[in-house]
Amino acid sequence: MPKKTSSAEQRRGQAAEWAQEEAWNVAPLRRLAKELAEMAVDELTRRRGPVRAPDFQLRTRRLLGRKFHASEIGAIVEEVRAASLHLCHPRYMAQQVAAPLPAAALVESVVAAMNQSLAVWRMSPAGTLLDRELAGRFKQWFGYPAGAEGSFVPGGSFANLTALLAARAALAPQAWRRGQARLAVLCGEQAHYSLRRAAGILGLGTQSVFSIALDRERRTDPAAVPAALRAARRAGYRRFILAGTSGSTPTSSFDDLEALAALARAAGAWFHVDAAHGGGMILSPQYRRLLRGIAQADSITFDPHKMMFMPLSAGYVLVRDGNALRRAFEQDAPYLFSALPREVPDLGRFTIACSQRFESLKVWIALRAYGEAYFGQLTERVCAVAAAAHAYCLASENLEPAHRPAANIFCFRLRRRPRDPAASNRLHLALEEAVNGSGEGYLSSTELEGERVLRMVIMNPRSRPEDAIANLRLVERLAEKERKRKARRL
Ligand SMILES: Cc1ncc(COP(=O)(O)O)c(C=O)c1O
Numbered sequence: 001m002p003k004k005t006s007s008a009e010q011r012r013g014q015a016a017e018w019a020q021e022e023a024w025n026v027a028p029l030r031r032l033a034k035e036l037a038e039m040a041v042d043e044l045t046r047r048r049g050p051v052r053a054p055d056f057q058l059r060t061r062r063l064l065g066r067k068f069h070a071s072e073i074g075a076i077v078e079e080v081r082a083a084s085l086h087l088c089h090p091r092y093m094a095q096q097v098a099a100p101l102p103a104a105a106l107v108e109s110v111v112a113a114m115n116q117s118l119a120v121w122r123m124s125p126a127g128t129l130l131d132r133e134l135a136g137r138f139k140q141w142f143g144y145p146a147g148a149e150g151s152f153v154p155g156g157s158f159a160n161l162t163a164l165l166a167a168r169a170a171l172a173p174q175a176w177r178r179g180q181a182r183l184a185v186l187c188g189e190q191a192h193y194s195l196r197r198a199a200g201i202l203g204l205g206t207q208s209v210f211s212i213a214l215d216r217e218r219r220t221d222p223a224a225v226p227a228a229l230r231a232a233r234r235a236g237y238r239r240f241i242l243a244g245t246s247g248s249t250p251t252s253s254f255d256d257l258e259a260l261a262a263l264a265r266a267a268g269a270w271f272h273v274d275a276a277h278g279g280g281m282i283l284s285p286q287y288r289r290l291l292r293g294i295a296q297a298d299s300i301t302f303d304p305h306k307m308m309f310m311p312l313s314a315g316y317v318l319v320r321d322g323n324a325l326r327r328a329f330e331q332d333a334p335y336l337f338s339a340l341p342r343e344v345p346d347l348g349r350f351t352i353a354c355s356q357r358f359e360s361l362k363v364w365i366a367l368r369a370y371g372e373a374y375f376g377q378l379t380e381r382v383c384a385v386a387a388a389a390h391a392y393c394l395a396s397e398n399l400e401p402a403h404r405p406a407a408n409i410f411c412f413r414l415r416r417r418p419r420d421p422a423a424s425n426r427l428h429l430a431l432e433e434a435v436n437g438s439g440e441g442y443l444s445s446t447e448l449e450g451e452r453v454l455r456m457v458i459m460n461p462r463s464r465p466e467d468a469i470a471n472l473r474l475v476e477r478l479a480e481k482e483r484k485r486k487a488r489r490l
Helices: 006-021 024-046 056-064 068-081 102-114 125-141 157-172 193-201 223-235 259-268 279-283 320-329 358-369 372-395 421-438 463-490
Strands: 151-152 183-190 209-212 240-245 270-274 299-302 316-321 399-401 409-414 444-448 451-457
Touching: 006 279, 006 444, 024 068, 024 102, 024 358, 068 299, 102 151, 102 316, 102 358, 125 151, 125 316, 125 358, 125 409, 125 451, 151 157, 151 320, 157 193, 157 240, 157 270, 183 193, 193 451, 209 223, 223 240, 240 259, 259 270, 279 299, 279 372, 316 320, 320 421, 358 372, 372 399, 372 409, 372 463, 399 463, 421 444, 421 451
Parallel strands: 183 209, 183 240, 240 270, 270 299
Antiparallel strands: 151 316, 299 316, 399 409, 409 451, 444 451
């Protein structure tokens, strides 16, 4: 016999229904949409206020304890925003995450609303076509043939992993079934950690990674490749992946891709180029020479969410022989992928994801709206700011450049620093903390040859040379304050 529902249960059911209906209620949604869009524009065009609110921890803790109603969503998001780091502030110069191109960021809410999954063309008919068009453009930019294949991925780390998977499919096809491959990965000392991580994930083992020494400009030294190959051979490896970097993480150095391609060819190696950072510079007439030789790569990592100033996430992987990418993912899924041969493929056949976000829309829209040349100009702007910071340090009595920036990442240090390396490292770390805690600027730091240096990454086309110089002066002021504090203590 069906159970009789009590009036209390009925009331609870009605309340739940009402709550559901409320979530789709058009009038409050329109109000919320306006509120959120305005907020996004304020954030995207931010110039004033602290880069990071000094009391961000307190603000966040207060938020964590809050209970709120749907009508307060706008106000709560505003509070989250106030407690957050403001990447769009022109004085934010810390990591390789861009101040997004506003129109591309604003498109994102509609991408989420449409929620197309691009792994299967039936689930995203327009999206798949649009994505294909974009793939064609990317191939052209990097001098790839029509038979190349590519896919959006969540970022450069996933792109490197996918590229190594494609390399494994080409060099050790039996590994897909048997799960064993002996491949050595050779890369420069400044290669991104995700390559080593990918070797671990793929079961190649992190000890299959052999580092190649750098030249004086902190590029992978082609003259040091034979030594790395010899070391790999001595360890028993016979098949190799050689990876170059276009825009290294610590110093934005660009490897000589032509020289590395020739060495890879001679060794029968798969040649991968990690252009996660510098790939976008292909659109700059001034800087594209730095990527000369990239067309010879077997695979390329390229992040539109870095030097194309797209909001996270928009990573991309390209493989010259499209079949190598397909072979890297040989699963069959009859409930998803269509068996019919067709011009428009199911993109899930050559990417890890089964739910593939429609990342291509923001990139496609922005490229169509502003044109490729505009993106080239944006990269030139951020590089010009790094060059101005370098010039300032050359002339400064207090700061010295650690290198000449090839692009938009620049490291520097105090001229008068403690002789003891550990004390110098501590001082530079303390300065980084002091800058970031001040709310006036934001920097990062890294180690070069074991020495901690301050690092400036300009990822906002609205940052001006004056902003970089203001950050450098802030470092000088804080260093002086620290020196005086120490002197008083002695
Ligand atoms: C050269 C290089 N490769 C790969 C990556 C990883 O990219 P993502 O952060 O998008 O995973 C980075 C990130 O900074 C990078 O600089």
